[in-house]
Amino acid sequence: MTFTRAATAALLLRAIGCAAAPVAQAATGTVAAAAPPATFTANPHIGPGGNSFKDSAHFRVYGAPSTGTADAALDMLEAAYSCFVDALGWRSSGLSFNNDADDGPWTKANLYSVESLPGAAGVMHSGYATGLPWLEVQHEYTSDPGVTMVANWVADTYKTSELCAGARSQFGQPTTATNINLQKVIGDSFQVLVDATADSGNYYEAWPFLTYLTANPDEFAGLGRDTVRELFRQYQRGSNETPLHTLSRLVAASSATAQQVVGRYWARMAYVDIGHPTAQQVFLQQRDDINCANLDAQGSGTWRVKSTRRPRYMGANIVPLRTSGSSTTVNARVNANGGAAFTATLAVRNTSSGATRYVDLPNGSGSTAVAAGEEVSLVVANTPALIQYDAFELGSDAQAGLDCTVTISGATA
Ligand SMILES: *[C@@H]1O[C@H](CO)[C@@H](O)[C@H](O)[C@H]1NC(C)=O
Ligand SMILES: *[C@@H]1O[C@H](CO)[C@@H](O)[C@H](O)[C@H]1NC(C)=O
Numbered sequence: 001m002t003f004t005r006a007a008t009a010a011l012l013l014r015a016i017g018c019a020a021a022p023v024a025q026a027a028t029g030t031v032a033a034a035a036p037p038a039t040f041t042a043n044p045h046i047g048p049g050g051n052s053f054k055d056s057a058h059f060r061v062y063g064a065p066s067t068g069t070a071d072a073a074l075d076m077l078e079a080a081y082s083c084f085v086d087a088l089g090w091r092s093s094g095l096s097f098n099n100d101a102d103d104g105p106w107t108k109a110n111l112y113s114v115e116s117l118p119g120a121a122g123v124m125h126s127g128y129a130t131g132l133p134w135l136e137v138q139h140e141y142t143s144d145p146g147v148t149m150v151a152n153w154v155a156d157t158y159k160t161s162e163l164c165a166g167a168r169s170q171f172g173q174p175t176t177a178t179n180i181n182l183q184k185v186i187g188d189s190f191q192v193l194v195d196a197t198a199d200s201g202n203y204y205e206a207w208p209f210l211t212y213l214t215a216n217p218d219e220f221a222g223l224g225r226d227t228v229r230e231l232f233r234q235y236q237r238g239s240n241e242t243p244l245h246t247l248s249r250l251v252a253a254s255s256a257t258a259q260q261v262v263g264r265y266w267a268r269m270a271y272v273d274i275g276h277p278t279a280q281q282v283f284l285q286q287r288d289d290i291n292c293a294n295l296d297a298q299g300s301g302t303w304r305v306k307s308t309r310r311p312r313y314m315g316a317n318i319v320p321l322r323t324s325g326s327s328t329t330v331n332a333r334v335n336a337n338g339g340a341a342f343t344a345t346l347a348v349r350n351t352s353s354g355a356t357r358y359v360d361l362p363n364g365s366g367s368t369a370v371a372a373g374e375e376v377s378l379v380v381a382n383t384p385a386l387i388q389y390d391a392f393e394l395g396s397d398a399q400a401g402l403d404c405t406v407t408i409s410g411a412t413a
């Protein structure tokens with residue numbers, strides 16, 4: 001597995017995440033495991049080994065060009081470990097994926113600092129026999145958390161979230177800028193929610209969906225701080241299901257559906273109101289440059305989605321509406337050709353306080369009063385019944401676009 005940018009903390013947690021699925025206990029309860037030792041045992045036979053190394057409690061860095069760079073990498077790794085494993089209960093990187101009981105032995109994860117890597121800043125390996133991960137990272141990236149959907153969510157959470165604030169401060173790590181790429185996430189929101197097509201896909205950018213699930217601003221029962229960890233743990237082994245199938249089980253307790261969750265995620269992306277304050281600041285700075293030209297006017301207050309921007313599987317159109325500026329009532333009616341399933345929402349934001357509200361449009365229709373000083377967007381997500389799909393090889397079902405027309409009064413698209 002290779003990454004085009006640096007990703008040491010993300011790679012590590014990806015290693016933990018990848019290892020989490022095979023040992024998942026079925027849905028219920030916490031697993032009582034033996035307490036790990038304060039310092040794990042080093043194993044030079046995981047990866048190429050070497051004579052030049054520096055250790056911390058849970059990691060060993062080989063081949064760093066200086067003690068300073070080794071220390072910086074170890075501090076970053078320990079901070080990530082402290083946040084995700086100690087604070088958030090992810091599986092330890094010291095455990096083999098063959099260790100079903102989670103009772104050890106506990107082994108230091110080896111990071112090899114290397115001069116160069118072909119086409120990547122970092123690479124994660126795992127030993128099949130040992131069941132343990134090891135990383136190779138270019139020298140200049142060994143203390144740079146940075147990168148695919150889950151790894152990028154880990155990196156961004158590590159760098160920006162309150163969830164990791166204690167761990168960052170304990171290991172002297174800065175809070176740094178978010179990785180969010182709104183030109184992609186919003187500008188190409190019509191794409192499949194996670195599309196791993198080479199060059200045009202969004203799999204490096206799609207992680208804000210996981211941030212939304214984690215922050216859970218809509219308070220869906222079954223979602224929250226531990227959702228990403230639970231998506232691994234509660235994956236139905238051997239089922240080949242998608243994470244959206246797992247998600248639908250997580251929210252079943254609240255009688256919500258994955259479709260509703262996806263619909264509300266996109267509604268909140270109209271103003272990046274997903275529980276990530278610095279991402280919203282980025283939105284407020286960049287909003288004028290984001291492509292939201294999704295519709296063509298048909299006359300008589302009706303618009304139709306451009307054929308090239310029809311929302312595909314679990315993607316959406318976010319349409320900022322123009323109002324006269326004085327108080328008005330906005331009515332919207334969305335019709336999908338062929339009766340396709342969708343989730344439509346009006347997102348309303350008070351431009352001075354930033355307060356938001358969301359108005360569901362059942363069966364595509366509804367209205368809301370919009371006051372002077374409020375702005376409003378129409379958001380339509382393509383939310384059909386869940387399908388099996390491979391993000392790296394999208395089938396025609398995932399790529400089928402939602403062709404819809406919208407009729408609006410009290411505002412224009
Ligand atoms: C918007 O926020 C401002 C500042 O908090 C407040 O004075 C105003 O009443 C709000 N507008 C609406 C329509 O709630
Ligand atoms: C939506 O449409 C369905 C099927 O036509 C109907 O049964 C349901 O009552 C409608 N819901 C609302 C809120 O209009």
